[in-house]
Amino acid sequence: MEETLKIIVLVKHVPDAQLDRHLNGADYTTDRAESILSELDEYALEAALQLTEAQGGKGAGHQVIALSMGPAGAANAIKKSLQIGATEGVHLKDDALAGSDAAATSLALAATVRYLSAGSPVDLILTGMASTDGETSLVPAQLAERLGLPQVTFASELEISAGRITARRDSDTHYDTIEAPLPAVVSVTDQINEPRFPNFKGIIAAKRKTIITLSLADIGVNPAEVGLSGSWTAVQNAEPRPPRTAGTIITDEGDAGIQLVDFLAAQKLL
Amino acid sequence: MANVLVFIDNQSPTLKKSSLELLTIARTLGEPVAAFNGEFNDDVAAALSSYGVTAVYRPGSADLDDYLVAPKAAYLAEAVAATGAGTVLIENSSDGKEIAARLGIKLGAGVVTDVVGVEADGGAHKSVLAGSYKTVCRATTPVSILTVKANSVTPEPAPTATTPESVTIEVPAAATANAARITGRSNKATSGRPDLLDARIVVAGGRGVDGDFGPVEELADALGAAVGASRAATDAGWISHDAQVGQTGKTVSPELYISAGISGAVQQKAGMQTAKVIVAINNDAESPVFEIADFGIVGDLFEVLPQATAEIKKRKG
Numbered sequence: 001m002e003e004t005l006k007i008i009v010l011v012k013h014v015p016d017a018q019l020d021r022h023l024n025g026a027d028y029t030t031d032r033a034e035s036i037l038s039e040l041d042e043y044a045l046e047a048a049l050q051l052t053e054a055q056g057g058k059g060a061g062h063q064v065i066a067l068s069m070g071p072a073g074a075a076n077a078i079k080k081s082l083q084i085g086a087t088e089g090v091h092l093k094d095d096a097l098a099g100s101d102a103a104a105t106s107l108a109l110a111a112t113v114r115y116l117s118a119g120s121p122v123d124l125i126l127t128g129m130a131s132t133d134g135e136t137s138l139v140p141a142q143l144a145e146r147l148g149l150p151q152v153t154f155a156s157e158l159e160i161s162a163g164r165i166t167a168r169r170d171s172d173t174h175y176d177t178i179e180a181p182l183p184a185v186v187s188v189t190d191q192i193n194e195p196r197f198p199n200f201k202g203i204i205a206a207k208r209k210t211i212i213t214l215s216l217a218d219i220g221v222n223p224a225e226v227g228l229s230g231s232w233t234a235v236q237n238a239e240p241r242p243p244r245t246a247g248t249i250i251t252d253e254g255d256a257g258i259q260l261v262d263f264l265a266a267q268k269l270l
Numbered sequence: 271m272a273n274v275l276v277f278i279d280n281q282s283p284t285l286k287k288s289s290l291e292l293l294t295i296a297r298t299l300g301e302p303v304a305a306f307n308g309e310f311n312d313d314v315a316a317a318l319s320s321y322g323v324t325a326v327y328r329p330g331s332a333d334l335d336d337y338l339v340a341p342k343a344a345y346l347a348e349a350v351a352a353t354g355a356g357t358v359l360i361e362n363s364s365d366g367k368e369i370a371a372r373l374g375i376k377l378g379a380g381v382v383t384d385v386v387g388v389e390a391d392g393g394a395h396k397s398v399l400a401g402s403y404k405t406v407c408r409a410t411t412p413v414s415i416l417t418v419k420a421n422s423v424t425p426e427p428a429p430t431a432t433t434p435e436s437v438t439i440e441v442p443a444a445a446t447a448n449a450a451r452i453t454g455r456s457n458k459a460t461s462g463r464p465d466l467l468d469a470r471i472v473v474a475g476g477r478g479v480d481g482d483f484g485p486v487e488e489l490a491d492a493l494g495a496a497v498g499a500s501r502a503a504t505d506a507g508w509i510s511h512d513a514q515v516g517q518t519g520k521t522v523s524p525e526l527y528i529s530a531g532i533s534g535a536v537q538q539k540a541g542m543q544t545a546k547v548i549v550a551i552n553n554d555a556e557s558p559v560f561e562i563a564d565f566g567i568v569g570d571l572f573e574v575l576p577q578a579t580a581e582i583k584k585r586k587g
Contacts (some may be wrong), residue, residue: 011353015399022371056373068432077347087276101380102374102381103374103375103380103381118521124326129518137364137367137383138371138383139371140368140370140371141367141368141371142371142374144340144377145372149448150340150450151338151368152338153364154364169510171459174456174457175456175458177452177453177454178450178452178453179450181448184450189518190518191511197570221532231380231408232374232379232409233380233381233407233408234404234407234408234410235407236393236405236406236408237403238398239403239405240402240404240408241397241402241403241404242560244543244561245568246561246566247561247563247564247565248565248566249555249565249566249567250566250567250568251555252567252569252570252573255577256551256567256574257574257575257577257578258578259567259572259581260549260551260567260578261578261582261585263565264549265585267526269471269525269547270582270585
């Protein structure tokens with residue numbers, strides 16, 4: 001059975017976690033000046049590409065749609081996804097979206113998925129295990145709830161067959177096998193694969209792929225339902241954590257292990 | 271007083287410490303009622319009573335554990351409706367957060383995750399951007415849902431025990447119809463060491479252990495500690511991914527974190543910088559970990575750790 005797959009991969013443009021990150025303004029929203037494609041989303045994109053390659057690959061007409069919601073800069077995350085191998089890009093961009101929390105984000109994304117399902121149904125929505133900025137891990141579950149779909153989260157292996165998805169999920173004490181009917185929302189961990197880098201051919205090919213830009217009006221969402229006004233949570237106060245000050249640093253001259261135990265004893269930690 | 275609904279998903283014969291912590295917090299916010307799932311016995315009933323629970327709600331069907339989160343969220347939505355609770359407290363595990371997420375949409379309620387403290391007025395304290403900011407957040411909706419991290423408070427029984435009433439909540443049949451189902455489970459071998467998330471002390475190794483976790487594990491055992499690792503060490507396959515501390519692994523806040531052979535890049539720091547005391551051993555004096563260490567040793571971990579282990583054993587007799 002070779003059916004064409006239509007997979008949406010949610011990609012997010014996030015502040016580079018290797019640099020200092022900041023909250024801005026009276027609403028304490030995230031400063032997105034120096035942003036990149038969220039590293040954890042690369043695993044979701046790779047999983048989508050591997051699923052389509054396992055079912056006939058490029059010639060088979062599968063769709064891997066990189067969808068990002070965010071300001072102008074989010075187009076960079078989509079471009080990178082197209083270079084890596086996504087077949088098309090969709091950018092949900094609207095000034096009214098700024099400051100959306102997980103609930104408002106999931107509302108806008110659910111409306112976008114419905115919009116993209118109009119011609120042919122979506123089989124799978126893939127996400128990373130968390131964003132590396134908000135880190136709440138709420139959006140995949142909320143998107144699934146809004147669309148009335150099953151969710152399979154933290155998949156470390158993934159297979160599609162006969163309209164069902166089978167995943168492996170690890171916890172500290174056991175491994176589970178999870179099954180769900182398609183369509184489904186699936187998040188993958190950083191253990192599932194080794195994401196590929198864009199190669200020269202991919203970078204050239206990406207120039208011919210289009211990014212569709214959608215506004216809230218296009219997807220039929222009232223601006224009051226999203227952004228700060230449509231959010232169900234608010235950040236009331238935020239202050240930078242005082243940096244930890246370095247303590248005593250010694251160089252081992254043969255008795256550092258003993259000095260370590262002395263330090264622990266003095267701190268009453270033995 | 272308003273009802274505060276605590277979700278207790280009990281998978282063992284006794285209540286987890288984190289469940290007792292949620293009940294302790296609930297009492298500071300209103301009248302604690304429990305929505306229970308899982309193993310219920312006399313010990314569990316006694317614990318709920320001593321923590322001041324006034325009503326225990328239990329699901330009418332027993333198969334909620336055969337599915338991922340969705341039916342549990344449907345059950346909780348019914349429980350919130352039955353209790354009229356204004357606040358829902360759930361543990362901050364990955365399942366807990368997803369249950370909260372789905373419940374939030376069902377109820378039109380805001381969800382705050384990773385909470386470490388709750389004000390009487392509902393303001394929730396949490397750290398964001400990998401611990402670099404401390405914030406106060408709140409749900410702006412009639413019902414607020416908070417997922418609370420373990421070790422946020424010390425569990426304390428109520429001044430007077432209660433005799434909770436017992437209520438059965440019917441779970442809507444549709445809740446399991448389109449849910450992801452657990453069709454197989456195999457258990458992993460256990461180490462006998464404390465759980466990484468609950469441990470008082472964590473000893474962690476990184477690239478510097480070069481494939482040999484022996485000295486790290488021996489020091490951990492001498493201290494009764496859990497063993498952690500950096501992503502470099504788990505990616506190299508030297509230790510199970512479960513041990514990973516950091517942005518894509520676990521976030522720990524132990525009383526003592528001993529970091530051995532870990533440079534302390536952002537990815538690792540995100541998972542451990544809220545530890546009360548940090549000790550670092552690394553042979554590179556320029557490692558960023560020394561910027562946050564309370565006690566740092568520039569030296570060879572294969573010399574320092576065994577010496578410390580032997581000294582601890584000697585002092586403990």
